Amino acid sequence: MTPRTADDAAPATEDLLRLEHQVCFALHSASRAFGGVYREALRDLDLTYPQYLAMLTLWEHGELPVKRIGELLRLDSGTLSPLLKRLEAAGLVQRTRSPQDERSVLVRLTAAGTALRLPAQEVPLRIAATTGLDPAELRVLHGMLQRLTDRLDVTGSPANAK
Amino acid sequence: MTPRTADDAAPATEDLLRLEHQVCFALHSASRAFGGVYREALRDLDLTYPQYLAMLTLWEHGELPVKRIGELLRLDSGTLSPLLKRLEAAGLVQRTRSPQDERSVLVRLTAAGTALRLPAQEVPLRIAATTGLDPAELRVLHGMLQRLTDRLDVTGSPANAK
DNA sequence: CACAATTCAGTTGTGCACAACTAGCTAGTA
DNA sequence: TACTAGCTAGTTGTGCACAACTGAATTGTG
Numbered sequence: 001m002t003p004r005t006a007d008d009a010a011p012a013t014e015d016l017l018r019l020e021h022q023v024c025f026a027l028h029s030a031s032r033a034f035g036g037v038y039r040e041a042l043r044d045l046d047l048t049y050p051q052y053l054a055m056l057t058l059w060e061h062g063e064l065p066v067k068r069i070g071e072l073l074r075l076d077s078g079t080l081s082p083l084l085k086r087l088e089a090a091g092l093v094q095r096t097r098s099p100q101d102e103r104s105v106l107v108r109l110t111a112a113g114t115a116l117r118l119p120a121q122e123v124p125l126r127i128a129a130t131t132g133l134d135p136a137e138l139r140v141l142h143g144m145l146q147r148l149t150d151r152l153d154v155t156g157s158p159a160n161a162k
Numbered sequence: 163m164t165p166r167t168a169d170d171a172a173p174a175t176e177d178l179l180r181l182e183h184q185v186c187f188a189l190h191s192a193s194r195a196f197g198g199v200y201r202e203a204l205r206d207l208d209l210t211y212p213q214y215l216a217m218l219t220l221w222e223h224g225e226l227p228v229k230r231i232g233e234l235l236r237l238d239s240g241t242l243s244p245l246l247k248r249l250e251a252a253g254l255v256q257r258t259r260s261p262q263d264e265r266s267v268l269v270r271l272t273a274a275g276t277a278l279r280l281p282a283q284e285v286p287l288r289i290a291a292t293t294g295l296d297p298a299e300l301r302v303l304h305g306m307l308q309r310l311t312d313r314l315d316v317t318g319s320p321a322n323a324k
Numbered sequence: 325c326a327c328a329a330t331t332c333a334g335t336t337g338t339g340c341a342c343a344a345c346t347a348g349c350t351a352g353t354a
Numbered sequence: 355t356a357c358t359a360g361c362t363a364g365t366t367g368t369g370c371a372c373a374a375c376t377g378a379a380t381t382g383t384g
Binding site: 325326327328329330331332333334335336337338339340341342343344345346347348349350351352353354 | 355356357358359360361362363364365366367368369370371372373374375376377378379380381382383384
């Protein structure tokens with residue numbers, strides 16, 4: 001390691017390694033920074049960003065089993081169970097065991113949860129207002145991140161050999 | 163919502179809003195996916211990714227006050243204090259109050275902490291091996307994320323008016 | 325000098341993320 | 355039928371992130 005030779009190829013490798021670590025750090029930072037912006041925008045709704053994501057999936061799909069929400073958000077029950085219990089405690093959702101399959105718990109919106117959709121539509125407007133990002137660049141970024149994530153959690157968890 | 167009018171401008175706005183939220187989610191997912199890859203790569207070193215970041219700053223800069231580490235990693239004392247205490251408990255760093263300014267706590271590497279740098283140099287190699295990402299794309303991604311973060315935490319926390 | 329404002333690290337409380345595990349249910353099989 | 359294997363949600367424990375606060379040390383100002 002630390003090849004101080006007169007060669008040129010080796011330092012290029014070192015730069016690549018530094019770059020990987022910088023990208024991961026940048027990702028980490030950007031994610032937290034975005035979290036801060038959403039925290040602000042969601043304050044009135046009394047939702048955290050992950051709770052908002054769960055509400056979005058329910059607003060879009062209607063009643064869903066916990067399993068499916070987990071697939072859509074890439075979260076496991078260890079994260080979702082308490083999160084959904086908090087949403088239930090806030091009166092936004094209702095959880096009932098499925099009659100067809102008692103293992104499954106169906107989550108559906110209450111009236112209050114459904115009603116929250118209207119004020120929630122202001123959230124992306126606020127985000128757009130405080131960030132003012134370039135749509136074209138966002139599109140590129142989105143594509144890169146999706147490809148990155150796909151590659152990372154395929155290679156990262158080889159237990160998915162089915 | 164869902165403007166089914168024959169107009170074109172309104173749907174474009176709606177697409178932008180959807181895009182913002184998708185980018186944020188993609189960021190969130192990518193960050194967690196990268197976290198999983200690092201978790202694997204750091205298992206042998208008994209470090210979490212944030213602990214690894216703290217060690218990187220110390221390997222690079224030597225002795226640092228907690229304040230400076232927080233600036234470099236964009237973390238506050240509420241996160242850093244327990245993290246550094248865990249690194250101290252693991253015997254990797256030593257914390258001492260600065261004689262010049264008793265408010266400040268200086269963090270420096272122990273022999274074990276310094277020695278860990280050698281095996282840690284394998285970490286980026288492993289990351290590179292499991293991800294196999296395109297350097298050019300990484301460079302673009304890095305630039306976009308940095309600009310994004312800069313814009314987000316300027317606008318997100320206006321308390322930095324100095 | 326005195327005293328008010330600021331700085332720095334730490335603590336507390338809440339919530340997310342994830343690993344490891346438990347408990348109940350379902351389905352497939354001997 | 356009984357038994358096993360796998361699925362689903364939930365629980366426990368650890369660690370990060372952040373807001374709000376505390377307490378000690380320092381700095382600035384009258």
